Amino acid sequence: MQIFNTPIEYLKGVGPQRAEVLKKEIGVFTYQDLLHYYPFRYIDKTRYYKINEIGFDFPLVQILVRLKSFEVIGEKQSKRLVARVVDETGELELVWFKGLKWIEKTLKINHLYVVFGKPTFFNGKPQMAHPEMELFSKESKERGNLSLQPVYSSTEKLKQFSLDSKGIQKLMSNLLDTVFSEIEEVLPSYILEKYKLLSRRDALLQIHFPTNSTVLSRAQATLKFEELFFIQLKLLKIKHLRTLKFKGNVFATVGNKFNYFYENLLPFQLTGAQKRVLKEIRFDSQKGIQMNRLVQGDVGSGKTVVALMSMLLAIDNGFQACMMAPTEILATQHYASIKSMLPDDFVNIALLTGSTKKKDRKKILEDLVIGTLNILVGTHALIEETVVFKHLGLAVIDEQHRFGVEQRAKLWKKNLIPPHVLVMTATPIPRTLAMSLYGDLDVSVINELPAGRKPIQTIHLYENQRLRMFGYMRREIAKGRQVYVVYPLIQESAKLDLKNLQDGIEVLSREFPLPQYKISIVHGQLKPDEKEFEMQRFIKGQTQIMVATTVIEVGVNVPNASVMIIENAERFGLSQLHQLRGRVGRGSEQSFCILMSKDKLSKEGKVRLETMVKTNDGFEISEVDLQLRGPGDIEGTQQSGILDLKLADLTQDQNILHEARKTVLEIMEADPELQNAEHQILGNFFHKHNTGITLDKIS
Template identity: 65%
Template sequence: MFASNLDTSLVYLKGVGPKRAELLQKELGISTYEQLLNHYPFRYIDRTRFYKINELNPDMPLVQVIGRITSKETIGEKHKKRVVAKFTDDTGTMDLVWFQSLKWVEDHVMRSSLYIAFGKPTLFNNGFSISHPDLETYPRQTGITGNLTLQPIYNTSEKMKKGFLDSKCIQKLIHHIIELHINEVRENLPAYILEKYKLISRKEALIHIHFPANTSTLQHAERRLKFEELFFIQLQLLYNKQLRSLKFKGALFNTVGEKVNTFYNTMLPFDLTNAQKRVIKEIRLDTQKGIQMNRLIQGDVGSGKTVVALMSMLLANDNGYQACMMAPTEILARQHYQSLVDLLKGELISVAILTGNSTKKQRTILHQQLEAGEIDILVGTHALIEDKVQFKNLGLVVIDEQHRFGVEQRAKLWRKNVVPPHILVMTATPIPRTLAMTLYGDLDVSVIDELPVGRKPIETKHLFEGQRMRMFGFMKQEIAKGRQVYIVYPLIRESEKLDLLHLEAGVEQMRYQFPLPDYQISIVHGQMPNADKQYEMQRFIDGKSQIMVATTVIEVGVNVPNASVMIIENAERFGLSQLHQLRGRVGRGAEQSFCILMTGNKLGPNSKLRLETMVKTNNGFEISEIDLQLRGPGDITGTQQSGVLELKMANLVKDQIILQEARNTVIELFEKDTMLELPENILLKNYINKRTRAIAFDKIS
């Protein structure tokens, strides 16, 4: 096996040593030559343009000027000392100023020498100056770091800068590695893929990403490294999917029996949409293959995912298996439980609930019934994954909003049966196509893209603070019709830093506008005890209060068909996805529903775009695409999914075509060479064997 110097610790790299090596490890997680070589610049500065001093203006970000040091003096005493040099070209004179490293400046910056000064120009006392300029002798030295038409800029930290590990130092260290060890870089993509997509070699890409000769070579390097990054993500995801299908057998649900038929024919309160029928059919086919199903259901708020999940769980029951449904919060778990009980009218099967608040006595009875097979469907929170919770024969697991659960939490449910149960994941957060391919690339995806018959699109309006009385008047009209209203605030109490209409002040305003006993107001926020929260929510659900004033705790988990108005205060402070989720709390009945977005008058461009999008469309998938462009994938998925999205080069918004190419390449690859046995795929097989903890393909029986 080839032993590469690229695996060498950075301690041994010229210019590093133990202290700097420790800093690089702590701040960037980099400890070897190869890892530093894969620390790419995050931007480049164009060093092709030179300015004259009389062309400078203070709005310029960074400039470079050729001139001579005509004088140099040290000014001030002790901590206030600085070196000021007069820098002159044929159009004028400016100051170069240093506040640190003064001895080095005094010893090395020479009068009468010709320099290139590079930095941010600042206007002071009618003259320009650059503080702590980069200085190079003119003409520039030749060599790989000399012809810097595009200067790489690297991410560093304050601690690194204090240890003299700034961007320029990183650049020099990487130059050392390229100079001495670039020929040890090995290709990791097969030749036929490089040829098909006209990709440069990995060695060339690494040289040009750090030291591009021009924009063309930089573009070739970026395309190669982006493709590689997205390709290996897809290879791992689709490998895992294939591995599961080869390794994990699944329960056979061959029978559509009495439970499914009775529910469908006599209990279902409405006709299924074509989208719901299509997804149920996909689940039905999955569970007849004898391999474990892993399917994601994407459906907008109110699209009917719960009914699809229930019919899938009844299918499991018809075939002698139990099912469970896991939700991220107690509120949502109770909502699901109540929905199932209502749909089943308390008949046909046994449904139970388990949460963190279940008493010891309740748990003891439930554990016994579950192990005896007397409970057909168990709904709950993460309490379901506790070791004490044992099923007699678990055949299907439904996970709602799976991004809120960690991988290990989900895996514990899979181990609750000898034959791994089928997995059905649901999300009410529409996921952009590129994100779904990356986050859930190992799952089969179903989309419920229709709303149930009779549902009317929610009308959304944007009102400014000056139109508040109009909003109150509209609220009174709707409440007079017997409807209910949500009012959502981003904060509980007043913040000195954020000038927002906060919940407590909002409640006072409500009570002034809607005096008791004419109207009842429920108040719900995240800092309340669970029991109080449940009590207030139940009052609203039962129609005992007409207005619910809340924070975003009601984003999921409250289903009140009689609520027809959602008012979101300081709507500009919310993300698009959150605004869409909040809006989805209304529009659940047959009556026309409304969403009112209240904001101040001063709005930034992104806030305006979010609000315009909300007013223009109810389509969650359109909204999710715009949200991805505004926020980026990391913010949308949160920390639970961040591992798969730690992309160094690729951007899921800008690089959709490359992502699709990478995924299609992997799909074609596995169609032709399931076990990666062909000689041309040996690099990929080595990658899989090295990176995955699962069994290598050649060991699968």
């Protein structure tokens, strides 16, 4: 309806100045935006407490009392108004430090008052500072003055315009008076009945001004379902439209390259999970529609081999393949890894990044366009207009959350029939998040480690156990192994009491002196060639210890490294700790991850370190991470734009998400065009709010 797009300045009580601050502070531009600005909590005014029931740890409470006396005491800064109120169970003191004259005028001895505020105790007696107070009138007696009151997030700037929670509440009341009769249903009646949801009109009224906690719960469930339902409808509609628009190249045969690699060149036996994922890719590539598959695999699970074998499948069918990584380090690592598994004359493979020399770049582009180059590995350089393939059949995208939609779309346009797309991520994503972020992709999971790999043993040590840490290092170096030591900072910081790399180098140089021990140093302030020199020394085994910041989180593969030490581990996020741990355990030897921390840990810090010690399973870790941090903070989800959730919480509302997705899947199977009479309501809403999603826009 047009009314919901009305600029917010036209709402009663807003005007130009308030509108400006609402836009800047909380992103409210229209009636629609304000309607979906939900309370973040509710003040429980559903009962009156007795004075003798009030405890030390009580939040805000409401009491019905009689005013017995009041007086102004103290001078200047210590001046205050103190009132004594009573009920049949005891006495309570009320105190005001501001607005004394006005409050004094309004108080009436021996009258009943409804008092609301946060109780505290002074000398063992209950007290309340600056309470809300109103006379207990006939009207309040009739309605009981009992309700759940909404509390809205505000800011200092908003409060300057009298838009604290109460101010926003008044605007919300004006808004609902204005638009209530215009609120239309967006879900079919059979869905509302099946899940016992409220009408949309009632849900929006009750979430802002709930009658009681039971109806509030139903309103929240209704709006959460609606929110998650339309996210899933959008994703699955995109998937359906893709299958209509994008025909796919058919990889009809498993040819010589694939078979020879599988029988003679595979460096290790494939796990059951790798075989299953390859079968899924093989099945997708024969359908005649474009494949869009996400492969989730934990650190070291063997995603690169799956990607390589998929690229060989493309080559066997007369196509070229490419692999795009978000950083030069990662692209170079993939290139080196693939080259190491193939004989020189097996396929023609090249690396293209921003650092590729002009002469090499010219040769790569020539070979690409005539078709003699089979596999091109690279960074964003792959999507430049000058990069032209003869016949691109498969695009592998690593850590795709670091690429924008438009960047990925440019790869699709590199061929007349868009290439099959294989997306890989080593950041395990909880199932609920994957459903909401990648609901338009088919998802495969590699959840086994290659044969012969031993689970990494993770140990948590406190500062006073540092000698034990040195012991682990000496034992492993004596066996010919290598060690990483990672610091959160490069230099000492006046603001942060954390270990830093420069001090660490001094300590380690004393504990592990030359010439017996040699140390590599890598951090973000080094020039690229200096960083590469230090990394190469460590990779070649010329140094036993690499002291680094988190630049080594991805892109370093040294099978001989068996110890990862993380200083101030409590300061790192779970996914980052897991990525760092994944730098070791890449050979057949037992590896260790040692988490060093301060003696005093926050509750959250303790949970993170306990989780790391307890499990090596990236998916289990990601579930804990989701609960600790929320979906918006998990890497990549902020920029996706999909998870702009107003009310639903993926950590708390997994059941609602599953039901919403199941319902959408049933609808898309029975009526993908949303043409049935019962689904026209969905079609109308979908097209109104997703005008950009059309066959000509999906690319």
